[in-house]
Amino acid sequence: MIYFGLFGFVMVLLIALTVRPWFSDTRRAVETKTDRGGAESLANRNTIILTILSLIHGLSMYGFLGLYPTFLREVLHYTPANAGKVIGFFGVGALASIPCGWIGDRYSPKLVLSGSLLSTAVLGYLFFQQSPTMLTREILTCIYGVTGSAVLYVNLAGYHVKALRSSLSSRGSGMFVTSLYAGAAFGGYLLGGIASRGGWLMAGEIQMSLLCVGGAVLALALRPREMAL
Secondary structure (H helix, E strand, O other): HHHHHHHHHHHHHHHHHHHHOOOOHHHHHHHHOOOOOOOOOOOOHHHHHHHHHHHHHHHHHHHHHHHHHHHHOOOOOOOOOHHHHHHHHHHHHHHHHHHHHHHHHOHHHHHHHHHHHHHHHHHHHHHHHOOOOOHHHHHHHHHHHHHHHHHHHHHHHHHHHHEEHHHHHHHHHHHHHHHHHHHHHHHHHHHHHHHHHHHHHHHHHHHHHHHHHHHHHHHHHHHHHHHOO
16 A cells, blocks of 8 residues: 555656646637537436446445455455455456447447446356356456446446536536445445345345346436437
């Protein structure tokens, strides 16, 4: 964490020295004459659905990231190093964010969100089985990095912005961050609470599988035609 913080100061210094004042998208915002689609307020069908989906994803993904290493160490008796290796593959999968963001632009939000949430539901069931090998867990965690971070995180953020007029894009982004991290704040507590009462498998089935299946069905109610181009 110390190195992480120090790296942040290095980046602040680098930006201060290299980024010029004229490097800004504010001029383009001023030059935009008309909004091209999207709702005129936050109280619209797409934004409400996306907010619920972001909340679900926050509960699921951050519950997993927070407590999966605990499951590996306490139940499967992985060493801290091996548990770290397994969870580290999530970051490897997240490296696919750029192509997965492109996929989100090319295909229907219904297809992208429903498909990735269903994938998360299957993974949520498999994660807490005791039989898979360490290699299998690394592969599953990498796949979750792709679906959970590269697909869901990136495209939920993008669709929140597209759901609104360009003049309201900052509010759309704010709704995404607020709803996602509201779920994240309670994800670990909820997963741990279910696990303590019904076991890890039940926790995965409820918080990752069942919740994400519900989200996949809800995503089918989106109206892509009402989103901005």
